[in-house]
Amino acid sequence: MFLGELAEQLGAAAPRLTPDLIDQGGTCVLDALACAYGGREMPWVAQARAVAGAGGDSTIWASGGRRSGLADAVFANAVGCHSLLHEDTHAESRVHPGTVVIPAALAIGERLGSPMLDVLRAIVIGYEAVAQVAATVLTDDFVARGWRASGVFGPFGAAAATAHLLCLDRTTTAHALAIAASSAAGICQWARDGTTEVFFQNANACRAGLVAALLAREGATGAASAVEGTLGLQQAFGGTRDGAGKPEVRLDRMAVSATFFKAHPSCALTQEAIDAAQRLAERRIDPDAVVEATIHTSGAAARYPGCDNGTSLSTTISRQMSLQFAVAAALTDGALRPARYTGPPDPGLVALAKRISVAVDPVADRAYPRRRDARVTVRLADGRTVSATNRDTVNLSAVRVVEKFHTYAAAVLGDDATAIVRAVRDPGSCPDVAVFLARLR
Secondary structure, three states: OOHHHHHHHHHHHHOOOOHHHHHHHHHHHHHHHHEEEEEEEOOOHHHHHHHOOOOOOOEEEOOOEEEOHHHHHHHHHHHHHHHOOOEEEEEOOOOOOHHHHHHHHHHHHHHHHHHHHHHHEEEEEEEEHHHHHHHOOHHHHHHHHOOOOHHHHHHHHHHHHHHHHHOOOOOHHHHHHHHHHHHOOOOHHHHHHHOOOHHHHHHHHHHHHHHHHHHHHOOOOOOOOOOOOOOOOOHHHHHOOOOOOOOOOOOOOHHHHHHOOOOOOOOHHHHHHHHHHHHHHHOOOOOEEEEEEEEEOOOHHHHHHOOOOOOOOOOOHHHHHHHHHHHHHHHHHHHHHHHHOOOOHHHHHHHHHHHHEEEEHHHHHHOOOOOOOOEEEEEEEOOOEEEEEEEOOOOHHHHHHHHHHHHHHHHHHHHHHHHHHHHHHOHHHOOOHHHHHHHOO
């Protein structure tokens, strides 16, 4: 069965993870923490903390020292990681793995007193579990049917990371993954209605995956064929019925190495268009002189719920998802800043967004997800047409992720911010993640 094979191969891979993969896992941690600190005052973060129980032994990050029960803290931290839409992304699975894997791994590591090196291994394993399941289930029909990948595949990442730190054997880990399968959920109607449940979907996945591993440790069982069975994920979410073939586990390219870090606090599918617009802004184009503009991008970006939206921009999430709003902001400000999401939308940006359209570029469409490309073409009032494509630097380097972390967290953490980076970059210097997390309090 697929989940049994996945559990076996992930277990065998863990001791052989290379230093580069471990280091990438550390970069993922810093990126997740950056997002949690950057979004610490967003209303959905406050809402998640409000429903968390008092007391407990698990740290709620960026909360001034608050602690809660394990499941509640994991939920609140996952909401924080997702709060700005500035989190990491694995394009092939369409999942934001840092929002579901890292809160679970750090929380279990805190409870067990695990070394940082073990936690980073668990994170790499969790990212891989997400990608492997997504590869067997994700179809062209998946998004069209309304499903959201992070909510559907995220529980597997949290379960795999937790199972690794709990030292569950292959059989028990397979049960954990199977239990997690029953928590797969998440629809995209929020993108049409502009509502905020999107910020809690990944948190639900994170908490469900963690609990699945804890239940398996206590003897709970899950269906071995939860993915490929006649009533499993392939059929339920991918619409794949008889004749799909047995899914395979392939570890030839670890998912954590293919994860990219956003340069801008916006949907992952808007990043390249924003960068192209920034290049135009560097030419000092007057936004008021833009008669019309077109964003040429992949079909994945053009068709994803909420991305092609130049008219309904009254809510935060509608602006965070919109290609048109993102490009309008980049043309106007030379950047996309979180402040553009708070309060009523700027009338000038709204008017500009209405003059921007989205078109599928066949070349970018064929290249996705191997490459993520976009081009922005602008027609100006003086009759000129100017165009720019994105640079290859949209994916932040490890150095720039550290800068992102300091930008969002240094004002709160002070000198502890440098110590946190040091512990992640030199995991051997951190024998107990509980000490690491104490700095977040």
